[in-house]
Amino acid sequence: MADYSIYDLGDVVLQSGATLRAAKLAYKTYGTLNTRRDNAIVYPTWYSGQHYENEWLIGEGLALDPNRYFIIVPNMLGNGLSSSPSNMPEPWNKARFPKVTPYDNVRLQHRLVTEKFGIETLPLVTGWSMGAGQTYHWAALYPDMVQRILPFQGAARCSRHNFVFLEGVKAALTADAAFEEGWYDAPPTRGLRAMARVYAGWGFSQAFYREKLDIEAMGYASLEDFLVGFWEGIFLPRDANNLLTMLWCWQHGDISKNEFFQGDFEKALGAIKAKAFVVPASTDLYFPPEDNIHEVRHMPNAELRQIDSIWGHFAGGPGTSPADVKTLDDLLKELLAS
Incomplete structure (x- = not known):
């Protein structure tokens, strides 16, 4: 329920x-x-x-x-x-x-x-x-x-800088041929994984990665384990069109x-x-x-x-x-x- x-x-x-x-x-x-x-x-x-x-x-x-x-x-x-x-x-x-x-x-x-x-x-x-x-x-x-x-x-x-970051996220997601301009029947998983990788460089700071908090504080086995387990794990269950709707909303917030x-x-x-x-x-x-x-x-x-x-x-x-x-x-x- x-x-x-x-x-x-x-x-x-x-x-x-x-x-x-x-x-x-x-x-x-x-x-x-x-x-x-x-x-x-x-x-x-x-x-x-x-x-x-x-x-x-x-x-x-x-x-x-x-x-x-x-x-x-x-x-x-x-x-x-x-x-x-x-x-x-x-x-x-x-x-x-x-x-x-x-x-x-x-x-x-x-x-x-x-x-x-x-x-x-x-x-x-x-x-x-x-x-x-x-x-x-x-x-x-x-x-x-x-x-x-x-x-x-x-x-x-x-901000204009934030808008540009989101353009990169959008481009990574929609570049997957399986996206089919939003008319997909199966999730465009390659695009979702690519989007997650773009996001990963921005969600945490340079110092976070330098101090290896993904391993030391969050318990992931390696950087790749973190990129897959945390970042791809966030976005793969989400619907691509839903993500793009919220992304556009974010970009036009004022x-x-x-x-x-x-x-x-x-x-x-x-x-x-x-x-x-x-x-x-x-x-x-x-x-x-x-x-x-x-x-x-x-x-x-x-x-x-x-x-x-x-x-x-x-x-x-x-x-x-x-x-x-x-x-x-x-x-x-x-x-x-x-």
Whole structure:
């Protein structure tokens, strides 16, 4: 049995102008919503991840404690559980699935939170990587609703350098002849493996590899064992069209690209009222701290709380570095107590 629920949203006109037919948002909740409906935390998923892969920060005694908070984990469009190329009926499936943005995701998540649960205020929105991008969108689009945010290892918009990295990922995946321009019947495994190899050079830092933490800390037998077991292991089970949908969404993330801010990035940052801890990792190759430093300068109630770590993008990420996860959990506790 599925361990998540589905919220039916009907036909939704997307930011692109396309219609997402019979849109469905998959989500899981942890804990109980109190009678005042003021203990809810929204914790969006990350690139390729599904709700259960967010659970490393949820648990008794942690900041995201289900005994205290009602934690909502909405699955991103395109991740295989919410409306995605892999689960849409013809003719909108596979390569015909419409383009979706973080704005589209958060707009539908807001409907889930308000329509399904009747929630009017959120003590916290937090997320890792693409989840951080959605966190920024929540705070900019719904400033009177969101009290606190903690985006970690992410950014309010996709940088040009990050865009180029993702072009390399996309090229590796789609170069497989078995991809068939998105109309494959069997997974394009060669492309998925190639994509994983491209990703491997960016997810962890140079120092991580120099110190051989793949072997010394993660227990892999060799570098090749790590590339196969960890990186290919992440992407081979995923659907290629789903990955490309989320990749396009990542590339087009920008909290100012909407009718409210008309492309004025600093204006969008200035609209965020929430108390914010913005948490980069010192060696993150996707989202370098410099991008977050610029953001914090334009956010009226934000602090930069950098994690100094050689674990790169995975510092505080899905359970890979326990010390960094502890640092992140402590920051979440401090912010929630403020």
